Amino acid sequence: MPEVVRVPERGDVRRARSAWAGVLAGVGVAAFVDETVFHQLLHWHHFYDRSTTDAGLVSDGLFHAFGWFALVFGLVLVADLRRGDRLSGRALAGGALTGAGGFQLYDGTIQHKLLGLHQIRYDVDLTPYDWTWNVVAVLLLAAGLLLLRRAKVA
Amino acid sequence: MHDGHVLVFLALAALAAYELGAWRLRDRGDRWPPARDAVFALGVAAAIFPGVPGFTGHVVQHVLTGMLAPLLLVLGRPMTLLLRASPEARRRLKPVLGSRPVAVLMYPPVAAGLEAGGLWLLYRTGLFAAAGREPVLHVLVHAHVFLAGLLFTASVCRLDPVRHRVGLAPRAVALIGAAAAHAVLAKTLYRTPPPGTVLAAADRQAGAELMYYGGDVVELGLALVVALTWYAARGRAARRGQPPTWMPGRRAGSFSALRMISRTTGAVSPRPRIR
Numbered sequence: 351m352p353e354v355v356r357v358p359e360r361g362d363v364r365r366a367r368s369a370w371a372g373v374l375a376g377v378g379v380a381a382f383v384d385e386t387v388f389h390q391l392l393h394w395h396h397f398y399d400r401s402t403t404d405a406g407l408v409s410d411g412l413f414h415a416f417g418w419f420a421l422v423f424g425l426v427l428v429a430d431l432r433r434g435d436r437l438s439g440r441a442l443a444g445g446a447l448t449g450a451g452g453f454q455l456y457d458g459t460i461q462h463k464l465l466g467l468h469q470i471r472y473d474v475d476l477t478p479y480d481w482t483w484n485v486v487a488v489l490l491l492a493a494g495l496l497l498l499r500r501a502k503v504a
Numbered sequence: 505m506h507d508g509h510v511l512v513f514l515a516l517a518a519l520a521a522y523e524l525g526a527w528r529l530r531d532r533g534d535r536w537p538p539a540r541d542a543v544f545a546l547g548v549a550a551a552i553f554p555g556v557p558g559f560t561g562h563v564v565q566h567v568l569t570g571m572l573a574p575l576l577l578v579l580g581r582p583m584t585l586l587l588r589a590s591p592e593a594r595r596r597l598k599p600v601l602g603s604r605p606v607a608v609l610m611y612p613p614v615a616a617g618l619e620a621g622g623l624w625l626l627y628r629t630g631l632f633a634a635a636g637r638e639p640v641l642h643v644l645v646h647a648h649v650f651l652a653g654l655l656f657t658a659s660v661c662r663l664d665p666v667r668h669r670v671g672l673a674p675r676a677v678a679l680i681g682a683a684a685a686h687a688v689l690a691k692t693l694y695r696t697p698p699p700g701t702v703l704a705a706a707d708r709q710a711g712a713e714l715m716y717y718g719g720d721v722v723e724l725g726l727a728l729v730v731a732l733t734w735y736a737a738r739g740r741a742a743r744r745g746q747p748p749t750w751m752p753g754r755r756a757g758s759f760s761a762l763r764m765i766s767r768t769t770g771a772v773s774p775r776p777r778i779r
Contacts, residue, residue, distance in 0.1 A: 434742070
């Protein structure tokens with residue numbers, strides 16, 4: 351069997367860039383959905399919770415600021431890759447799901463639970479909400495990582 | 505209303521100077537898009553927006569003067585206009601713009617530190633209460649908020665010609681850092697008032713939320729400027745570097761050959777082209 355020497359080539363760079371564009375856009379979209387749907391439309395999340403720690407405020411500020419930038423820059427990165435015909439759709443989708451799932455998992459575990467930033471909803475039994483939130487996050491993350499692996503094989 | 509009159513006078517002078525410059529350019533046949541005149545005028549209006557009573561009113565003024573006005577003014581590219589309209593100003597300003605202090609101040613993380621640091625000092629020390637008592641201090645604080653916002657916005661956007669180039673990373677880090685510091689500050693104001701002040705809780709919390717979300721709108725605008733200028737610069741670099749086979753309707757024409765020659769001979773301006 352002839353040995354195939356794999357060197358980093360254009361295809362790898364192309365996939366890596368597409369995946370990173372996806373991760374940024376994914377984090378941005380997840381942060382955007384969190385803010386518009388859960389804060390503004392449903393009013394489930396609260397702006398501030400008396401149990402919020404200082405670390406929680408810093409984490410919220412950083413991810414909030416990063417989320418907007420990631421959304422804008424991720425989309426512009428996609429546009430840049432597209433005009434050069436260097437966009438890998440599968441790597442982009444994989445990156446986006448990974449980014450969105452990763453952010454949601456961080457939000458649902460570290461920010462909501464550990465740092466007490468705010469809870470998903472108030473005056474209800476939180477258990478089903480927390481489980482749904484984090485299971486969805488893990489599913490998104492797993493689907494994203496699977497797609498990224500497939501993109502590499504293809 | 506003495507302060508108000510001075511502000512209106514300064515604003516009218518800035519507008520008149522801008523329009524004089526734009527008229528000069530257009531008179532000699534240069535292109536100067538009317539949209540720039542419009543955003544600059546809106547920026548001037550936002551900068552002199554009068555204070556409204558109450559903490560929420562104060563935050564409205566803070567967002568307009570310190571954040572939105574700088575963005576609109578910078579989009580009007582006043583420095584480009586000045587350098588192009590007046591050879592005298594160009595001769596005098598060139599060494600200043602190329603100087604080391606300007607380079608340091610215009611380095612995005614430094615400008616972000618000046619802006620965010622100033623805001624933290626204002627709201628988390630006794631400065632806010634003191635500025636409420638001392639009219640002179642109030643004017644100084646207000647001027648600092650505006651000027652630091654302008655410096656920060658100009659350093660991140662870099663639309664006007666700047667002698668020292670800065671990569672994407674320091675601009676992005678400065679923008680995210682300053683926006684995060686602003687968001688955290690807004691939430692601390694939701695929790696506790698600035699030291700030495702007594703504010704109605706509802707007013708203070710409405711103001712804090714306005715500060716948080718008003719900051720978002722301006723951050724979004726800044727992120728768009730950073731991302732789109734990066735996109736345009738990438739496009740220009742690609743057109744210069746290789747035959748743009750991937751661009752429909754464009755061929756590797758004489759102009760890229762010309763650029764290639766000027767690059768190999770080193771006859772290329774170290775300064776970004778004045779657009």
